[in-house]
Amino acid sequence: AQKVTQTQTSISVMEKTTVTMDCVYETQDSSYFLFWYKQTASGEIVFLIRQDSYKKENATVGHYSLNFQKPKSSIGLIITATQIEDSAVYFCAMRELVGDNSKLIWGLGTSLVVNP
Amino acid sequence: EAAVTQSPRSKVAVTGGKVTLSCHQTNNHDYMYWYRQDTGHGLRLIHYSYVADSTEKGDIPDGYKASRPSQENFSLILELASLSQTAVYFCASSLTGSNTEVFFGKGTRLTVV
DSSP: OOEEEOOOSEEEEETTOOEEEOOEEEOSOSOEEEEEEEEOTTOOEEEEEEEETTOOSOOEETTEEEEEEGGGTEEEEEEOSOOGGGOEEEEEEEEEOSTTOOOEEEOOOEEEEEEO | OOOEEEEOSEEEEOTTOOEEEEEEEOSOOSEEEEEEEETTTEEEEEEEEEETTEEEEOSOOTTOEEEOSSSSEEEEEESSOOGGGOEEEEEEEESSSSSSOOEEOOOEEEEEO
């Protein structure tokens, strides 16, 4: 069965440092898509970044980047130069390409606190 | 910017009563979803739809019905609300069911008393 696991329940870092959040997944399929989302304190969930399984290059968007290690079924989210407003819960999700009706499989999230 | 609007944003319902949560998207997306979020369970898919007038069961459909009367609108219906359905509900949409990101509404906090 497909599964997404985020082992870090919470992380606390100092502002302006770099943080890495871990995510491992299980899938039988050779083609899949990995996503990271952020849920703010207000409850809003926003898309951050995506990695396609067939791409070897790590995706980067602004100060977010991914560490995609396909042999380890791992997709880490790296946030550089963290800011107070990066404090949020971060969710990892995977979508398998099974027809066109695939579902997103979600991890349970990692709570990030950025301290001044 | 993609827009998914949920109403109401919060609601208190009586056990056994009927609750309808509404969702409207202006993204021209084919796919719409209803998720439930509870502490410790992350996001769980209740129902989804990829075309108007058709809905599909997600992972936890029991006790919920869904309706997609148009591409823009997707409702979640609790015919007989129960205490266990107290949660935050999110509606979302996506262009496709595969490689595109999902856009979320701001959520509806439902409390069943």
